[in-house]
Amino acid sequence: MTAEQRRKTREALQNCGTRQWARSPANWGWARAIQQTQEYYRTADPIRAGLLQLRYLERRKEEDVLERLCIGRTTYQKAQLDLLSTVAVFAARYGAL
Numbered sequence: 177m178t179a180e181q182r183r184k185t186r187e188a189l190q191n192c193g194t195r196q197w198a199r200s201p202a203n204w205g206w207a208r209a210i211q212q213t214q215e216y217y218r219t220a221d222p223i224r225a226g227l228l229q230l231r232y233l234e235r236r237k238e239e240d241v242l243e244r245l246c247i248g249r250t251t252y253q254k255a256q257l258d259l260l261s262t263v264a265v266f267a268a269r270y271g272a273l
Contacts, residue, residue, distance in 0.1 A: 177261055181273060185264045188272070189232040205272030212266045213259070223247060224255050224262075231256075 177185075188206040189199040210228075217225035223245060230241045242252055267273040 177264055181264055182260055184273060185260045185267065188267070189260075192259075193233055193235065203272075205270030206267055208270050209263050209266035209272060213263045214218065217259075217263065221255075223251070224259050227252070227255050227259055 188203070189210065191203075192207065192210050197203055198246070202204045210232075214225065214228055217228060227241060230236045230244055231238070238252070242249065245252075245257070264273055
C-alpha cells in the first residue's frame with residue numbers, strides 16, 4: 177500500500193460519517209468498501225471491528241478507543257494498518273481507489 181493510497185483510505189474513513197459525503201455518488205465505492213469491511217471484521221476480528229466503529233464511525237479519540245477495547249498502542253497501530261489495508265482492497269474492487 178502506497179502512502180497516497182493510505183492517505184486516501186484514511187480520508188475516506190474520517191469522512192464516512194458525514195451526510196454530504198455519504199450521499200455523494202462519487203463516494204459510493206468507498207461507502208460500500210467500508211460497509212463490507214465492517215461486515216467482514218464483525219465476524220473475523222472484534223478488535224478491528226471495534227476500532228472501525230469507535231475511531232471512524234463514532235469519531236472517538238485514540239485514547240478512548242484504547243481504553244474501550246482494552247488494548248495497547250502497538251496493538252492499536254497494527255490493527256489500524258490492517259483496517260486501512262482491508263478497506264483499500266475493497267475500495268479497489270469497487271473502483272474507488
